[in-house]
Amino acid sequence: MNAILDKLNEEQLKPVTDTEGAVLVLAGAGSGKTRVLTSRIAYILSEKKADLSGILAITFTNKAAGEMKQRLSDMLGGGDGKWICTIHSMCVKILREYGGKIGVKPNFSIYSEVERANVIKKVYKELDFDDEQLLKSAKYHIGNAKMLGLDPDSYGAKYAYERGIDDVVVIYEKYCKRLKENNALDFDDLLIETLRLLKNDRDTLDYLSDKFRYIHVDEFQDTNSVQYNIIKLLAGRHGNLFAVGDDDQSIYGWRGAEIENILRFDKDFPNAKVYKLERNYRSTKSILALANSIIKNNSRRRGKTLWTEADEGVKPQY
Numbered sequence: 001m002n003a004i005l006d007k008l009n010e011e012q013l014k015p016v017t018d019t020e021g022a023v024l025v026l027a028g029a030g031s032g033k034t035r036v037l038t039s040r041i042a043y044i045l046s047e048k049k050a051d052l053s054g055i056l057a058i059t060f061t062n063k064a065a066g067e068m069k070q071r072l073s074d075m076l077g078g079g080d081g082k083w084i085c086t087i088h089s090m091c092v093k094i095l096r097e098y099g100g101k102i103g104v105k106p107n108f109s110i111y112s113e114v115e116r117a118n119v120i121k122k123v124y125k126e127l128d129f130d131d132e133q134l135l136k137s138a139k140y141h142i143g144n145a146k147m148l149g150l151d152p153d154s155y156g157a158k159y160a161y162e163r164g165i166d167d168v169v170v171i172y173e174k175y176c177k178r179l180k181e182n183n184a185l186d187f188d189d190l191l192i193e194t195l196r197l198l199k200n201d202r203d204t205l206d207y208l209s210d211k212f213r214y215i216h217v218d219e220f221q222d223t224n225s226v227q228y229n230i231i232k233l234l235a236g237r238h239g240n241l242f243a244v245g246d247d248d249q250s251i252y253g254w255r256g257a258e259i260e261n262i263l264r265f266d267k268d269f270p271n272a273k274v275y276k277l278e279r280n281y282r283s284t285k286s287i288l289a290l291a292n293s294i295i296k297n298n299s300r301r302r303g304k305t306l307w308t309e310a311d312e313g314v315k316p317q318y
Helices: 010-017 033-046 062-076 089-103 111-128 134-150 153-158 165-181 187-200 201-211 223-235 283-296
Strands: 023-027 055-059 085-088 107-111 184-186 214-217 242-245 273-276
Touching: 010 033, 010 085, 010 273, 023 033, 033 055, 033 062, 033 134, 033 214, 033 242, 055 062, 062 085, 062 153, 062 184, 085 089, 089 187, 089 223, 107 111, 107 187, 111 134, 111 165, 111 184, 134 153, 134 165, 134 223, 165 184, 184 187, 187 201, 187 223, 201 223, 214 223
Parallel strands: 023 242, 023 273, 055 085, 055 214, 107 184, 214 242
Antiparallel strands: none
């Protein structure tokens, strides 16, 4: 295990060995955040604080989850990383096992974005609508409603000022009904139904929040409201939530990501420790100087200054 810790710099070492309670790591670009996350899991296992089955590590792309799983396997020499996965994959596992408690059949199908669009179009035609702008609007609003975790009535009330919202709500209602008839969930439903399960079935929540003694979340700046609420519920028993993210790389607001989740982390978890990874291994001094001088002008950030021991490098040109 010392061999693993020996590969970490001083900034990285602190959050890796600080295992108890809520921890937020503000990780700059190229600062080794994946190494920190996987090293922390390996450290927890070496200290026998938990088994691998009791550690949850979630991220937002299959590629990132695969890299995390491979790095950990290399460190440990194998191991079943069932719960090192994307957040959607985690929700599928939970719903297949426990979804029946809220009426979700375990053999449900999962609709892709293309399949969702096709079902919406079919519903739109069945309702005898012929305004192509309404179809585009319905696709957008249904996607937005799902990201926000709002049912048709709640969404219609929230966006009552939007043109044609009543027709959108009718399409949304029939879309939801069609999915239920087909025993199908779309990608957003995986999150919404998991949140509903955890909120409404105490036994499932108690079991899962007890099972996952340590919860790790990568790319925390990309979480939306539904995802964050799932994470908070799962972390409710032990309180050992480790979140890694970069408020300077939050670019997915258009798809529901809420930068407030990372900005208010230590308000939601009052005893949280906050660490910064500011040493960059990817760029030259000149590039970092320019990047730092630009990003410091953003008002909604927690603040960090990247540095490197690399060469000065060629000065950027405009």
